[in-house]
Amino acid sequence: MVRLPCTKDGEYLPAGAPPPPWDHPDPDDYSPFEDRHSFELADLLFRRNQMSASEINDLMQIWGARHAPQDPPFHNKQHLYNTVDSIPFGDVPWQSFAVQYNGEVREGDVEAAPWKLKEFIVYYRDPRQVLHSQLQNPDFAGEIDFGPLQVYDEAGKRRYCNFMSGNWAYRQADIIAEDPRTHGAAFCPVILGSDKTTVSIATGQTEYYPAYISNGMIHNNVRRAHRNGLTLLAFLAIPKTNAKHKDSDEFRRFKRSLFHGALAAILESLRPVMTLPEVVRFGDGHYRRVVYGLGPYIADYPAQVLLTCIVQGWCPRCTARFNNLDGATGGRRSHEHTQALSEALGKAALWEDYGIVAGIMPFTHGFPRADIHELISPDLLHQIIKGTFKDHLVTWINEYLELEYTKAEAAAIIDDIDWRISVVPPYPGLRRFPEGRGFKQWTGDDSKALMKVCLV
Numbered sequence: 001m002v003r004l005p006c007t008k009d010g011e012y013l014p015a016g017a018p019p020p021p022w023d024h025p026d027p028d029d030y031s032p033f034e035d036r037h038s039f040e041l042a043d044l045l046f047r048r049n050q051m052s053a054s055e056i057n058d059l060m061q062i063w064g065a066r067h068a069p070q071d072p073p074f075h076n077k078q079h080l081y082n083t084v085d086s087i088p089f090g091d092v093p094w095q096s097f098a099v100q101y102n103g104e105v106r107e108g109d110v111e112a113a114p115w116k117l118k119e120f121i122v123y124y125r126d127p128r129q130v131l132h133s134q135l136q137n138p139d140f141a142g143e144i145d146f147g148p149l150q151v152y153d154e155a156g157k158r159r160y161c162n163f164m165s166g167n168w169a170y171r172q173a174d175i176i177a178e179d180p181r182t183h184g185a186a187f188c189p190v191i192l193g194s195d196k197t198t199v200s201i202a203t204g205q206t207e208y209y210p211a212y213i214s215n216g217m218i219h220n221n222v223r224r225a226h227r228n229g230l231t232l233l234a235f236l237a238i239p240k241t242n243a244k245h246k247d248s249d250e251f252r253r254f255k256r257s258l259f260h261g262a263l264a265a266i267l268e269s270l271r272p273v274m275t276l277p278e279v280v281r282f283g284d285g286h287y288r289r290v291v292y293g294l295g296p297y298i299a300d301y302p303a304q305v306l307l308t309c310i311v312q313g314w315c316p317r318c319t320a321r322f323n324n325l326d327g328a329t330g331g332r333r334s335h336e337h338t339q340a341l342s343e344a345l346g347k348a349a350l351w352e353d354y355g356i357v358a359g360i361m362p363f364t365h366g367f368p369r370a371d372i373h374e375l376i377s378p379d380l381l382h383q384i385i386k387g388t389f390k391d392h393l394v395t396w397i398n399e400y401l402e403l404e405y406t407k408a409e410a411a412a413i414i415d416d417i418d419w420r421i422s423v424v425p426p427y428p429g430l431r432r433f434p435e436g437r438g439f440k441q442w443t444g445d446d447s448k449a450l451m452k453v454c455l456v
Contacts, residue, residue: 003146003186005286010279012184019285032086038073046084053077092129096121097265099237099258115241115251122262124234127213128269131188132280134215139227141283143219146186148173163189163216172293175369185277186288189216189295190270194236194303209236216295234266253359259306260363267367274368294370296377308333308372309362314355316376333373335365381444390447424453
């Protein structure tokens with residue numbers, strides 16, 4: 001995959017050919033508005049004043065009566081909204097679809113299981129359009145890799161820096177290149193992530209389930225710097241029921257099916273261009289043929305359990321038991337492995353022996369070259385920073401001291417550790433902890449700063 005620039009029709013350009021000029025609109029072109037005055041009125045009503053729909057209707061009626069027979073700039077509020085929505089610039093427009101339980105609804109379910117009759121709305125943006133917007137951003141023109149690469153330092157040692165320098169991107173490119181129709185195309189990994197969030201300030205504990213999308217071509221510093229390299233993709237539905245039925249097998253199956261079905265539907269527009277390239281314009285002005293592929297999915301452990309359709313407490317990437325991680329019986333998980341086991345074993349054996357939830361496959365099943373068990377990425381905050389350090393190492397030390405010494409002696413040793421942390425002298429790059437490590441709530445920044453002090 002040599003990632004050659006091409007024309008907008010997909011014909012490859014000779015080496016060194018300049019990109020075509022950007023089509024900048026005429027400064028006097030205010031379409032889809034009739035003229036500048038209509039644009040400024042819409043900006044005033046919709047953005048600056050945020051006038052209510054009924055007041056917009058009243059204003060347009062007064063305007064029409066005052067200047068009859070001349071029509072007002074907008075017929076009514078819906079005309080104004082439709083014109084604003086048709087602006088061809090800015091963010092990718094939002095869409096929605098409804099999901100409803102399609103199984104049997106028994107007598108009594110209206111009261112016992114009202115979720116069976118409810119419609120759940122999923123709001124999303126077309127991931128293909130979102131990726132186009134990211135790739136054609138001129139701010140990223142000098143900070144993007146159009147295909148996998150290997151980086152070596154002066155000593156000949158391989159260096160891993162940005163996403164496309166990793167082994168996974170290389171393996172994917174080798175698989176894609178087996179199809180001659182993809183030769184010369186660029187490979188764009190699709191990075192996904194989600195995190196259920198409770199907004200408690202002035203919202204009555206409202207829950208949201210946002211999903212995010214990025215691409216693996218841009219450099220890591222771009223993605224971390226919040227420069228539009230990471231985009232909100234969707235708000236997933238959160239089904240709820242009463243406390244009596246929330247742990248029922250039927251409701252749990254529906255929640256899993258809703259989650260995976262929604263993600264598969266949202267990503268459906270990418271399926272055709274995962275095998276056949278499409279022509280996309282990039283920030284440097286050149287067109288290139290691009291093949292997409294589902295890449296890492298970043299989520300905390302509870303979400304990883306849901307994503308991989310496994311039992312809580314099992315590993316999403318392998319079948320090793322938590323109390324025997326080095327055992328010879330554990331192997332890599334894959335869609336093929338799960339399907340083979342599902343055909344050979346019953347639900348109980350799948351659950352107990354392999355940690356597999358029967359009756360459902362992850363949303364990546366059916367997408368080309370995609371296997372969620374390979375794509376699951378560790379959650380840096382919860383699993384590495386807070387998980388390994390705070391929840392495992394710090395807790396283990398405290399428990400070890402309490403086992404080896406009396407309760408009073410263990411407390412004295414812990415106090416001595418806190419004292420040593422508190423007297424670490426000021427130094428550039430180190431944060432001071434005057435009270436030791438005995439604060440109630442640890443943030444990610446607290447854990448990272450305290451790790452540095454402990455290493456010192």
